[in-house]
Amino acid sequence: MTDLFPLLMILLMLNIVVGLMRVLRGPTAADRMLAAEMFATSAIAIALLLAVLTQREALVDLALVFALLSALAVVTFVNRAWSGRVRSSDGEDRP
Amino acid sequence: MGAPGLAFDGILGAALLWTAWQAIHAAGLFRAVVSFMVFGLLMALAWVRLEAPDIALAEAAIGAGITGALLLSALGRLDWEAGRATDECLRGRDRAFWVPTGLLLLAGLGGAAWLLPAPGLGEPVAAELGRSGVENPVTAVLLNFRAWDTLLEIAILLLGVVALWSLGPTPWPSSPELVSPALPMLGRVLFPAFVLVSAYLLWRGSHAPGGAFPAGAVMGAGGVLMLMAGARPWLSGDVHGPWRWALALGMVAMLGVAFAVMTGGHGFFEYPVELAGRLILLLELAAGLSIALLLFALYLGGEPPADWETRRPA
Numbered sequence: 001m002t003d004l005f006p007l008l009m010i011l012l013m014l015n016i017v018v019g020l021m022r023v024l025r026g027p028t029a030a031d032r033m034l035a036a037e038m039f040a041t042s043a044i045a046i047a048l049l050l051a052v053l054t055q056r057e058a059l060v061d062l063a064l065v066f067a068l069l070s071a072l073a074v075v076t077f078v079n080r081a082w083s084g085r086v087r088s089s090d091g092e093d094r095p
Numbered sequence: 096m097g098a099p100g101l102a103f104d105g106i107l108g109a110a111l112l113w114t115a116w117q118a119i120h121a122a123g124l125f126r127a128v129v130s131f132m133v134f135g136l137l138m139a140l141a142w143v144r145l146e147a148p149d150i151a152l153a154e155a156a157i158g159a160g161i162t163g164a165l166l167l168s169a170l171g172r173l174d175w176e177a178g179r180a181t182d183e184c185l186r187g188r189d190r191a192f193w194v195p196t197g198l199l200l201l202a203g204l205g206g207a208a209w210l211l212p213a214p215g216l217g218e219p220v221a222a223e224l225g226r227s228g229v230e231n232p233v234t235a236v237l238l239n240f241r242a243w244d245t246l247l248e249i250a251i252l253l254l255g256v257v258a259l260w261s262l263g264p265t266p267w268p269s270s271p272e273l274v275s276p277a278l279p280m281l282g283r284v285l286f287p288a289f290v291l292v293s294a295y296l297l298w299r300g301s302h303a304p305g306g307a308f309p310a311g312a313v314m315g316a317g318g319v320l321m322l323m324a325g326a327r328p329w330l331s332g333d334v335h336g337p338w339r340w341a342l343a344l345g346m347v348a349m350l351g352v353a354f355a356v357m358t359g360g361h362g363f364f365e366y367p368v369e370l371a372g373r374l375i376l377l378l379e380l381a382a383g384l385s386i387a388l389l390l391f392a393l394y395l396g397g398e399p400p401a402d403w404e405t406r407r408p409a
Contacts, residue, residue: 069160
């Protein structure tokens, strides 16, 4: 099973690369933020796969920190959008 | 991992370069901020691949996490016009200066890396690890062998907060105009996890990757989360209040220990071997708490009022 892990990591990494297109093209700020959240999820999966592959427990902690702080990023974003103070910085970006 | 590992590293490196370029050159500020956050995330993975889990943890907590939130909320306070005024590229004259300067800097760094002594300092650190009081070599270097550097790092954070407070009162309203109904609930559920993970990272620092900086950053992020959820911050700018002492706690504790060991006939920051473990734990605790508060204070973006209820200036 662990033989598959490197391939899965590459697949997840390619997932991130494809998602970068969404950050580039938008069109709304929410699309970009969701893409960034998807990257955080992929990064958690990569960290956990690497933790099993390299037998480093510290990488599980890293996945934990990723998970907590990506929640913070999305909360910051929602807070901006909700309180109506978001005058989106990209012209085409009004959410 | 062989060929798959190489392919993974190749994609990771290319994505890093692309997000770095986007963070600097994206047409809109929001896109740049998102690119910067993704860059921090990928950088943490790159540190993992370089077998530096300690730096990966710090990068994930500070670079990808709390800095992203800081930039996003700073963006919320900018005018729409200010956000658009960033499209201008480097002009020809600037380019003629910065491109050679950048290349020169890169060549200098490359040369310095080339000239580094071959085995590095890993072996001397491993040889002295038994006398350092902790089992994790990174913590031993940060808080024992090179504690002076850590003292200066905390001093820089403190200096940042002092400079920020001198700019004026925080623009933050005493509570967000309208708190999303989901946020208080989310805050209540998630905040205990932030506290728990922070304490866990602090405790792990003595024998595994972790320590004061990631722990402080996670704790500070938890505070920011509660602030978003509509909680009233307890941090106040009161001149005689305890918070100024709490902000300075890390630095005061480190200097206190450094001078206290001198009275026992040791050098500056030269811990007695039998006490080293406990002293390092004490310093980690003080530094972690102080870093959490400093990062939170940085997030407030100005001097908090002495009293949040009435917003009486400090």
